[in-house]
Structures are given as C-alpha cells and as structure tokens.
Amino acid sequence: MNDYLIQCRGVRKSYGRKPALTGVDLEVGPGRIVGLLGPNGSGKTTLIKLLCGLLRPTAGTLAVDGERIGPATKAVVSYLPDRMYFADWMRAVDLFQLFRDFYADFSYEKAIAMCRSLGVEPKDRLKTMSKGTKEKVQLVLVMARSAKLYLLDEPIAGVDPAARDFILRTILTNYDGEGTVLLSTHLISDVEKVLDEVIFLKEGRIMLHETVDAIREQEGRSVDALFREVFQAGPVFGMEGGMS
Amino acid sequence: MEWKLDDDRPIWLQLSQQLARRIVTGTYPPGSRLPSVRELAAEAGVNPNTMQRALSHLEQEGLARADRTAGRLVTQDTAALEAVRLREAEAVIQRYLEAMSALGYSREQAAGLLKEGTS
Numbered sequence: 413m414n415d416y417l418i419q420c421r422g423v424r425k426s427y428g429r430k431p432a433l434t435g436v437d438l439e440v441g442p443g444r445i446v447g448l449l450g451p452n453g454s455g456k457t458t459l460i461k462l463l464c465g466l467l468r469p470t471a472g473t474l475a476v477d478g479e480r481i482g483p484a485t486k487a488v489v490s491y492l493p494d495r496m497y498f499a500d501w502m503r504a505v506d507l508f509q510l511f512r513d514f515y516a517d518f519s520y521e522k523a524i525a526m527c528r529s530l531g532v533e534p535k536d537r538l539k540t541m542s543k544g545t546k547e548k549v550q551l552v553l554v555m556a557r558s559a560k561l562y563l564l565d566e567p568i569a570g571v572d573p574a575a576r577d578f579i580l581r582t583i584l585t586n587y588d589g590e591g592t593v594l595l596s597t598h599l600i601s602d603v604e605k606v607l608d609e610v611i612f613l614k615e616g617r618i619m620l621h622e623t624v625d626a627i628r629e630q631e632g633r634s635v636d637a638l639f640r641e642v643f644q645a646g647p648v649f650g651m652e653g654g655m656s
Numbered sequence: 657m658e659w660k661l662d663d664d665r666p667i668w669l670q671l672s673q674q675l676a677r678r679i680v681t682g683t684y685p686p687g688s689r690l691p692s693v694r695e696l697a698a699e700a701g702v703n704p705n706t707m708q709r710a711l712s713h714l715e716q717e718g719l720a721r722a723d724r725t726a727g728r729l730v731t732q733d734t735a736a737l738e739a740v741r742l743r744e745a746e747a748v749i750q751r752y753l754e755a756m757s758a759l760g761y762s763r764e765q766a767a768g769l770l771k772e773g774t775s
Contacts, residue, residue, distance in 0.1 A: 445703050577701065585698050605667055605702045625666040625706070634663035 417442045417561055417592045418463065423472035425458050425616075432458040434616035436472070440592060440609075442560070445583075447603055448596040449635075450613035451643050456596040457494055459613070460563045463594070464491040477560055487516070490559035494566045496546055500539035504532065504549050508556075515557055523556035526586065530578070544571045551579060555586040562587060564595040568602060580606050601636040610635055612642060659700040667702060671710035679719050679730055680741045690720060690728040 418440040425433040433455045440446055448456050461467040462474055465481045476485040498507060504527060511518045527534045530548045538546060551567060567583070568576045576599070584606055587593055597603055600610075604624060612620040619642065627635050661670055675696075678684050690711070691699070697707040711728060714720040718736045723729050731737065756766035 443705070445705075581698060581701060584701070584704070585694070605661055605700075605706075608703055608705050625668055625709075628664070628666045632664050637663065 416440060417444075417477055418594070419473075419475045419478075420459075421473050423459075423462065423474055424470045425455075425462060425467065426470050431616055433462075433469075436616075436618055438611070438618060438621065440594065442592055443590055444608045445587075445593045445606055446595070447600070447607040447610040447635075448594055448613060449598065449600055449610055449639060450596075451598065454613040455616045456613055457565055458616075460491075460565050460594070460596060463561070464489050464563050488560040490515075490554045490557040490562045492550060492554040492562070492564040492567055494569075496538075496550065498538060501537060503537050504534040504552070507549065507553060508534070511553055511556070517558045519556050519558070522586075523552050526552045526556060526582070530582065544575055547571055548575075548579070551582060555582060558591070560591050562591055562593045562595075564593065566597060567595055568597060568599060573602070576602055600639050601634070604635050607635075612639065614643065659702075661700075661702075668706050668709040668713065671700065671702065671707060672713040675710060675714055676717070676719055676740055677744065679714075680737055680744065684730050686730050686732045686734070686737065688730050689723075689726050690730060692727060 416439045418438060420436050420438040423433055423436040423438075424431070436455075436459065448459065450456050458467065462469055463476060463481070465486055474481050477488055479485050508518075508520050508523045511523075512520050524534055527549075530552065532541075532545055532548050532552070538549070541549070547567075554562060554564065562583075564583070568579050571579065580603060583593060583595075595603065607624050609621065609623045610627070611618055624635055627638060631638055659671070659674060661667060675684075675690075684690055690696075693704050693707050693711060696711075697704040700707065711720065715722065715728075717740070718733065719731050719740060720728050721731060752770070753763060753766055756769075757763075761769065
C-alpha cells in the first residue's frame with residue numbers, strides 16, 4: 413500500500429518547442445475526489461494524458477500506486493478522454509464486451525445497470541445517439557470498472573445543467589470510495605461541492621493544491637470565487653493595486 | 657427538506673448545522689437511525705468524505721453516536737437536544753436584532769414591537 417496514489421516529480425512536457433507543463437510536483441492520496449482546474453491551455457489534458465500513459469514526459473517522473481506508468485498502471489487506471497474514440501456502428505453492448513475483454517475490473521452487469529438508471533438503451537448503435545447520450549455511455553464504460561484511479565477529462569463540459577448534476581451524482585454513487593477520482597473542468601461552481609481537494613493549474617504549473625474546506629475556511633469564499641480572482645489577476649501583475 | 661449550501665463557509669460545517677437542525681426539529685427523531693454517509697452524501701450531492709466529517713462533528717456535539725450494529729443513532733439525551741435548540745433560537749434572535757438595528761430600532765424598541773406583533 414502506498415501513501416500516495418499519484419506522484420509526480422519535476423514533470424515537464426513540451427510539444428516541439430511549445431511547453432505545456434513546466435515543472436509539476438504533485439502528490440494525491442487514495443480515496444479522494446480531486447478537481448483539476450485551470451483555464452484553457454493550462455495543461456490539464458496534458459497532465460491527465462501523462463498519467464494514463466498516452467504521452468511520455470519530456471523530463472521528470474510519474475507514478476501511479478507506486479508504479480511507473482506502464483501496463484501495470486494502465487490496469488488500475490480508468491480514463492475518460494475529452495473526445496469520443498469509438499466507431500459509430502458499434503452498440504453500447506459491443507463496447508461493454510470489448511471492455512470486459514480488455515479490463516479485468518470491468519463489470520458488465522454494473523454497466524447494464526448504470527445504463528438503465530441513466531436512461532440509455534444498451535442495444536442502440538452509437539450513431540443513433542445524441543451527443544449527451546454518447547457521453548453517458550462513455551461515462552458508464554469508465555465508471556463500471558473498479559479502478560484505483562479514475563481520470564476524467566472534462567466529464568461535464570458538453571451536457572446541459574440537469575445532465576451535469578446527474579453525471580456528478582453518477583460519479584459520486586458509483587465510485588467505490590477507495591479509488592481516487594481526478595477530474596478536469598473549468599465549470600467549478602458545478603463541481604465544487606463534490607470535491608475533496610482542488611489543484612489550480614496555470615501556464616503548466618501548479619499554483620495551488622488545497623482542500624475545498626480549507627480554502628473556504630481561510631478565504632471565506634468559494635473555490636469558484638477564488639479561481640476567478642486568481643486567473644483574472646494574472647495579466648495585471650506588477651500594476652499598482654490590481655484586483656482589490 | 658432541501659439542502660442549502662452557500663458559498664462563503666466550509667461545506668462540512670453547513671451540512672453539520674443542517675443535520676443538527678433536522679435532529680432538533682424531529683425529522684430524525686431521538687433514538688432513530690440516521691441514513692448512511694453514502695445515502696446522505698448522494699441526497700445532498702456532496703462528497704462522502706465531506707458528509708463523513710459533518711457526521712463526526714454531530715457525534716462530537718453529542719447529537720449522534722455510532723452504534724456497532726445499527727450505524728449511527730440520534731441521541732436520546734433530551735438535555736443535549738434542548739441545548740442545541742436553544743442555541744438555534746439564540747441565533748434567530750440575534751439575526752432579528754441585527755435586522756431591526758439596521759432599520760434604526762434599539763433592542764428595547766425591537767423587543768417591544770415583537771411583543772405587540774405577537775399579542
């Protein structure tokens with residue numbers, strides 16, 4: 413058993429000459445729901461892709477559950493990408509069978525049950541589904557595994573507020589309480605109350621890593637309000653007064 | 657009953673206060689079993705760890721106690737319940753006096769008007 417589920421040391425990632433992450437040190441424990449917050453282009457997706465092994469760091473090391481990123485960590489990481497990557501002739505049940513073959517921790521029965529509660533017909537083909545329904549299917553695929561780490565890249569970006577609540581509830585009620593959930597978003601006010609801790613990412617670096625309750629206790633305001641100030645104050649650094 | 661969460665205070669504290677309120681108003685009667693952490697967290701749409709902290713706080717305040725077999729039980733200690741009810745009432749009075757003071761009434765005038773209003 414490792415104290416930290418996620419460990420990053422001096423992680424850098426550049427795309428050609430363009431830096432995306434410029435030195436990330438991060439430790440996250442088990443059983444946490446963590447928000448990865450930052451404006452567009454701050455490096456959220458890059459960090460998530462490094463953790464699930466889709467990208468390799470330019471420098472630095474990453475570990476999940478004490479193991480360097482590789483086949484062993486992929487078996488315990490459940491990843492929701494920011495876009496759909498399945499062929500649209502497939503049915504949800506085809507995907508469930510595929511995932512059952514791929515991942516030892518995938519529960520076919522749980523996937524079907526989740527579809528039922530989300531109002532998705534598992535025998536429908538993806539191409540007949542609306543965008544929101546497809547997102548639900550993807551979420552089912554990810555949450556029907558009993559992984560140690562769930563990496564959710566923008567799980568609520570494309571859906572309406574009612575569906576958003578529903579998806580957050582699905583995450584809350586379907587994660588087993590021992591796994592850690594790392595979810596990226598810029599819709600902070602919607603997710604704030606489900607999070608244990610938040611990570612503010614800015615220009616490829618971690619600016620703040622704190623629990624939600626500690627932020628509220630120290631700042632006397634919501635994470636959303638703090639985020640708005642932090643990310644508006646940036647361009648006016650060095651000016652007299654700035655945001656008061 | 658709805659869960660109301662505002663922006664400027666820790667979430668666990670607000671949950672704990674609302675649970676306490678449900679207990680003193682009899683939504684969860686003395687001696688009854690409280691719903692589980694997961695049920696309450698799902699109902700309020702909050703993180704289970706946050707709800708856990710709120711419930712631990714209730715235990716510290718003596719409003720609930722963990723039971724080995726039955727989960728968490730509401731206290732049957734009526735003195736403890738009465739104390740919390742009184743504390744809630746004092747908070748209501750305080751809010752009333754502050755609002756009246758903002759309108760320019762002294763404490764005595766506020767009390768007098770309250771008496772007239774209720775007689």
